[in-house]
Amino acid sequence: MLNSVQRAWRSVVRKPVKSLLLFLTAAVISLFLLSGMAAGQANVLSQDTARQAVGAGFRLDNNEKNRSRRYSEISERIGADTEGSLEGVHQKKMETAYGTQWIGWADNSFETLKLPDIEALAAVEGISDYNITTCVTTVRPVGFKRIEDPDLDQHQDLGCVTLLGNRKMEFDSNVLSGNVTLKEGRMTGPEDRDVCVISEELAAENGLALGDELSFGDRHDESGSAVQRAEIIGIYRTKQPMAAYMSGDTFRSENVIFTDLRFPEKAEGAEGDPCFEHAYFQVADVDRYEEVRAAMEQVEIDWERYDFIDRNGDLSTMSSNFNDLEKISGLFVAVTLLAGFLILSLIFLFWIRNRSRESGILLSLGVGKGSILGQLFLEAVLISSLAFLLSLPAAPGVSKLAADYLVAGQQKQAELQKAADADKVADGGRTESEQTVTGVKIAITGEMAGICGAGILLLTGGSVGVAGLFLLRKKPARILSELS
Amino acid sequence: MILEARDVSYRYKSQKDRPVLEHMDAAFSCGKLYAVLGPSGSGKTTFLSLLAGLDVPTEGEILYDGEPVMAKGLREHRKRHISLVFQSYNLIDYLTVTENVRLGGKKEPGKLLEGIGIGPEFWKRNVLQLSGGQQQRVAIARALASEAKVLLADEPTGNLDEATAFEVTAILKQIAHEEGKCVIVVTHSRELAGEADEIIRIGPAPLS
Ligand SMILES: Nc1ncnc2c1ncn2[C@@H]1O[C@H](COP(=O)(O)OP(=O)(O)OP(=O)(O)O)[C@@H](O)[C@H]1O
Ligand SMILES: [Mg+2]
Numbered sequence: 001m002l003n004s005v006q007r008a009w010r011s012v013v014r015k016p017v018k019s020l021l022l023f024l025t026a027a028v029i030s031l032f033l034l035s036g037m038a039a040g041q042a043n044v045l046s047q048d049t050a051r052q053a054v055g056a057g058f059r060l061d062n063n064e065k066n067r068s069r070r071y072s073e074i075s076e077r078i079g080a081d082t083e084g085s086l087e088g089v090h091q092k093k094m095e096t097a098y099g100t101q102w103i104g105w106a107d108n109s110f111e112t113l114k115l116p117d118i119e120a121l122a123a124v125e126g127i128s129d130y131n132i133t134t135c136v137t138t139v140r141p142v143g144f145k146r147i148e149d150p151d152l153d154q155h156q157d158l159g160c161v162t163l164l165g166n167r168k169m170e171f172d173s174n175v176l177s178g179n180v181t182l183k184e185g186r187m188t189g190p191e192d193r194d195v196c197v198i199s200e201e202l203a204a205e206n207g208l209a210l211g212d213e214l215s216f217g218d219r220h221d222e223s224g225s226a227v228q229r230a231e232i233i234g235i236y237r238t239k240q241p242m243a244a245y246m247s248g249d250t251f252r253s254e255n256v257i258f259t260d261l262r263f264p265e266k267a268e269g270a271e272g273d274p275c276f277e278h279a280y281f282q283v284a285d286v287d288r289y290e291e292v293r294a295a296m297e298q299v300e301i302d303w304e305r306y307d308f309i310d311r312n313g314d315l316s317t318m319s320s321n322f323n324d325l326e327k328i329s330g331l332f333v334a335v336t337l338l339a340g341f342l343i344l345s346l347i348f349l350f351w352i353r354n355r356s357r358e359s360g361i362l363l364s365l366g367v368g369k370g371s372i373l374g375q376l377f378l379e380a381v382l383i384s385s386l387a388f389l390l391s392l393p394a395a396p397g398v399s400k401l402a403a404d405y406l407v408a409g410q411q412k413q414a415e416l417q418k419a420a421d422a423d424k425v426a427d428g429g430r431t432e433s434e435q436t437v438t439g440v441k442i443a444i445t446g447e448m449a450g451i452c453g454a455g456i457l458l459l460t461g462g463s464v465g466v467a468g469l470f471l472l473r474k475k476p477a478r479i480l481s482e483l484s
Numbered sequence: 485m486i487l488e489a490r491d492v493s494y495r496y497k498s499q500k501d502r503p504v505l506e507h508m509d510a511a512f513s514c515g516k517l518y519a520v521l522g523p524s525g526s527g528k529t530t531f532l533s534l535l536a537g538l539d540v541p542t543e544g545e546i547l548y549d550g551e552p553v554m555a556k557g558l559r560e561h562r563k564r565h566i567s568l569v570f571q572s573y574n575l576i577d578y579l580t581v582t583e584n585v586r587l588g589g590k591k592e593p594g595k596l597l598e599g600i601g602i603g604p605e606f607w608k609r610n611v612l613q614l615s616g617g618q619q620q621r622v623a624i625a626r627a628l629a630s631e632a633k634v635l636l637a638d639e640p641t642g643n644l645d646e647a648t649a650f651e652v653t654a655i656l657k658q659i660a661h662e663e664g665k666c667v668i669v670v671t672h673s674r675e676l677a678g679e680a681d682e683i684i685r686i687g688p689a690p691l692s
Contacts, residue, residue, distance in 0.1 A: 002579070014578040014610075176610060358576050364538065365587055366563025476558070477539030483530055 004371045006380035018354070019383045022347050026387035027341040030456055033397040035402035036333035037448045041328050042403045043316040043441040052313030056178035056286040058296065058310040060121065062113060062278040065321040066442045075104060108265065108275035109111070111135060124299060126292035128284035131171030134251050135275035137163040137264035138246045142215035144206045144226050147199075147254040157248040160219055161255040163264040169197065171280050172258065174242055185210045185234030192260040197234035201254040208232060214257070219267035228267045230259055264424040316441060323410040340459050348467030351376065359471065360479040373468045374422040380460045386455050395444050411437050485550075487535060487565075487634055487664050492544035494507045494530055504530045507544070510684050512668060514633055517660040520670045520676040522686035528670040529637040529638055531686060532545050535603060535668065536568055537561035550632075565680055567627035569637040574623035575611040589630030596625040617648035623656060628663070630675050637669045641676060654677055 002010075012019055053059035074089040081102065094101045113132075122130040138160035146161050148154065169187035174180040177415025178455055183200050196214060203209070210232055218226045248256065259267075265274045282291050293310065297303075306451035309315040319325040352359070359372050362387045498506065504527040512518055522528050531592040533539045534546055539557040545552045553561040568590060572677045575584045585593035597607065611619060618641055637656065639689050641649035653676045660667040660681070669676060677683060 002583060007579075010583070011578045357573060361570075361574065361576060362587075363534070364562060364568045366559055368559065475539070476537075476562075478535055479533075479538055481533075 004375035007085070007377060007441075008165040008375045008382065011375070012379050012385060014435065015389050016196045019379070022351075022380065023348060023387045025340070025343055026384035026456060026460070027243075027391045029336060029344075029459065030384075030388045030391040031395060031398045032336040032340075032402075032453055033333060033452045033455055034335060034391070034444055034448060035399040036329045036440045037244075037451065038395075038444050039332070039403040039440075040319055040329035041443075041445075041448075042325070042407075044319060044322040044407055044437055045316050045434040045439040045441055046173050046313065046437045047308065047313045048307075048315060048435045049313040051307075051315075052217055052466055053280065053309055053311045054173055056289060056311065057171075057176075057344075058121075058281045058293065058311075059173075060113060060118065060281070061277070061309065061467070062111070062306045063215050063305060063307050063317065063321045065323075067111075069321075070305075071106060073109070073314075076111075089261040100195075102401075108135070108273045109128050111275050113279055114274040114301075115276065117306075118276070120280070120299050120301055121281060121296055121343050124292065125190070125282075126284055126288055126295060127281045129168065129171070129209070129282045131282075132261055132276045132281070133172055133281040134261065134264045135277040136251070137165070137268050137275070138219060138250055139163055139264075139267045140217035140219050140224075142217045142224075143212060144202075144208070145448070146249065146251060147201050148249045149252070152249060153247065158219060158250045160250045161216075161257055162245070162251055163196075163216070163259050163267055164255050165259045165261045165264040165274075167261045167439050169258050171282065171340035172281070174238075176280075179239050179242065180236050183235045183237045187234055188258060188260045190261070192233070193268075193275040194228070194230045194263055195233045195260050196230040196263070197254065197288050198232055199254045199259040200237045201237050202257070203232075203244070208235075210235070216266065221269060226269055228263070230263055230267075233260075243400055261320075267342040314438065315435075318436075322407070325406060325410050328406055328410065332402075337455065337459065341463055344459055344463035345466045348376065348380065348464050349470060352467050352471050356474070363474075365478050369472055371476075373464070373471060376468070377461065377464045380456045380464050381457065384454045384456050384460045386454055392449060394450075399409070399442050399444060400440065407437055407440050485511050486514050487668075488547040489535065489541075489548075490544050492531075492534060492541040492546065494527070494539075495542045503542075504533075504590050505541075505686070508686075512666050514548065514664060514666045515660060516677065516681040517657050517665045518666075518668045518682050518684060519680035520668065520684045520686065521631060521672075521677055526657060526686045529586055529688055531615070532636050532668070532670055534637050536566050536622065563572075564630075566634050566636060567630050568634045569620070569627050569640050571621045571639040572616065572619070572643045574626070577610070577612050579611070580608050581611060581614070582597065582639050583624045586621055588626035588628070589632075593625065593629065597603065597622070599628075600625055605628050610611065613657045616645050617646075620644065620652050621650075623660070624652070625644065628659065634666045635662075635665075637667070639670055639672065640683075641671065641673055646675075649673060650675060 034475055045358060050332055051059065051061065055330070071089060074086050075091065078084040078086050078089065078091050083374065089102045089104065091102060118130070118132060138158055140159065141161050166188055167190050169175060172180070185197070188195055198208065212232050213229045215227045215229050217224055236258070238253060242256055244251040264276060281418045283289055304318050304320055307315045307317065319329065362372055456460060486489070488507055489510040492505055492508045493503055495503045502681065508531070520528050534541050538551050541552065545554070547553065548561060548565050548599065553663050579587070581597065583597060592632045602621055602625065604619060606614065606618065611622065641652050644652060655667060656667050657679050671677060
């Protein structure tokens with residue numbers, strides 16, 4: 001008596017044609033699953049010429065999408081309509097003339113690049129030096145006049161000047177680009193405390209010279225008593241006005257004051273709670289640029305938080321930060337699983353119908369329904385495992401195609417959204433940088449293959465089970481009339 | 485007496501008012517060839533299904549060795565007591581001749597096949613490359629491979645030409661007389677009926 005394993009093996013090997021449909025279906029499902037999973041963890045390579053690192057270096061910024069996602073996650077954890085603070089995010093109720101309003105904001109501890117991450121990257125071999133630049137910090141000028149446009153309505157403006165702290169000012173992007181040069185004195189360095197470098201226009205307007213001190217007030221402090229002082233150690237000039245961070249005289253080029261790294265936080269009344277916006281890493285040997293990049297990308301930090309930008313403005317965005325790519329690919333996997341389940345169930349139903357004579361013979365010989373179903377399951381597993389294994393070598397190519405397609409779709413979606421948003425009022429006058437997608441980097445990991453294999457096995461088992469319900473309903477009583 | 489139908493009635497669920505079999509009694513012994521005769525639609529196949537334990541009578545019972553077959557279960561009855569031969573396509577097409585015979589039971593397939601005139605040159609063949617008569621013989625060999633004492637066949641010669649049908653009939657008779665099995669054959673063939681030791685007639689179906 002042949003058992004179900006022996007029967008299954010012979011059935012698959014000797015009648016391969018009937019297995020073809022299942023084989024192809026399983027292979028397609030497997031490829032789709034792998035592609036979906038790979039796209040969900042892909043790196044989207046894009047170019048952002050507005051944000052390229054200057055010279056032979058790399059630049060590290062916060063990833064905007066990741067930032068807003070983290071913000072809403074934390075806000076959710078605090079709870080809707082709940083006052084509270086968590087990990088640098090704050091929510092507060094305000095009674096205004098218009099009724100109750102909720103305001104939420106994030107402080108420096110939330111916005112800043114993480115110092116340990118920067119230091120880990122700076123420690124990579126081949127990096128000769130690094131810089132950190134603070135967020136644009138607005139403070140009240142105390143005892144000196146800023147440069148103003150006489151034609152401008154200053155009611156909309158904060159009436160502040162802009163502080164820009166640097167660990168090493170010579171690596172500030174404005175300096176590296178050659179736009180900002182020293183007229184007098186020196187630039188700030190890592191050892192400096194409470195020093196600043198001002199524009200020649202500001203120096204002329206206020207009659208300031210090296211060695212003088214400037215005072216700054218926290219703009220949130222209404223009493224005006226909290227004042228920080230910094231010594232002028234340099235005066236700079238620009239070839240062209242620096243691009244304004246936002247509109248208004250607070251941000252105009254002449255009112256930008258470079259300071260040492262930790263001064264801006266002090267001036268805005270948040271000492272010990274810095275806000276670092278960019279980091280810059282200088283590559284010692286330009287010829288080893290790519291090598292250094294690879295080494296830096298190996299550093300284990302939470303890359304999802306960051307944009308890592310090279311001198312060409314090339315950066316790779318993890319799919320979780322690229323529009324809805326991660327969600328879309330998750331959906332893709334889910335749809336594949338569902339459709340796969342339906343199609344496989346139909347295929348097995350078809351099998352069972354086509355083989356009713358065979359199962360009738362077996363039943364009449366006293367073979368149990370379990371054994372017949374087991375045989376069917378084994379055949380299905382044999383074929384779909386083979387399909388899965390053979391799909392593996394094709395998976396990288398197909399995944400690449402699928403990912404390119406999904407990314408292109410997401411890109412188009414984002415452009416449509418942007419066009420639709422263009423009519424609306426711009427967000428605080430802040431311009432978002434322009435990214436062009438240049439490619440997708442995709443990898444099929446062993447983990448993905450494992451999940452896919454298990455998925456195929458489950459799908460096969462499940463759909464054989466469903467089809468098997470119809471076999472189990474089959475009454476032996478019909479066999480003789482069916483077979484005669 | 486090995487197999488007995490006692491006061492058996494049968495109605496298909498979809499046609500409750502029209503019984504296919506009504507109060508049938510029949511008894512079968514080893515060593516004999518029985519022919520079940522009756523017009524088309526009279527319930528011969530239905531009767532065989534009941535004997536084979538593929539279905540249960542609406543009323544009455546089937547006994548094997550004096551014991552109701554329901555007692556040990558129908559699957560047990562099919563597996564141990566009964567072997568079946570259908571009108572055609574009895575064989576599983578992805579198994580060889582020998583493997584098909586081996587499905588029937590533990591007995592050595594070679595001897596059984598030789599015994600009914602299927603030589604070794606056919607043993608490894610795909611069963612679809614056999615003629616209809618050869619296929620029926622293989623099906624009979626499979627039935628013989630088990631220890632079952634009862635062989636049931638539903639029109640085993642229905643698809644065969646006269647000469648081949650005659651050969652198959654001879655084999656069935658030989659199985660009954662020389663191997664001592666109880667062979668019950670549903671047939672329309674006068675020749676086969678003529679060879680039978682006993683004939684069971686199933687009356688014409690009552691017209692509704
Ligand atoms: N599944 C079924 N449901 C309802 N009625 C059925 C079913 N199978 C058979 N019948 C009816 O039961 C009666 C007996 O059928 P059965 O197949 O036993 O006849 P038979 O004597 O074997 O006929 P034949 O010589 O043509 O094979 C017929 O009238 C048939 O229409
Ligand atoms: Mg019939």
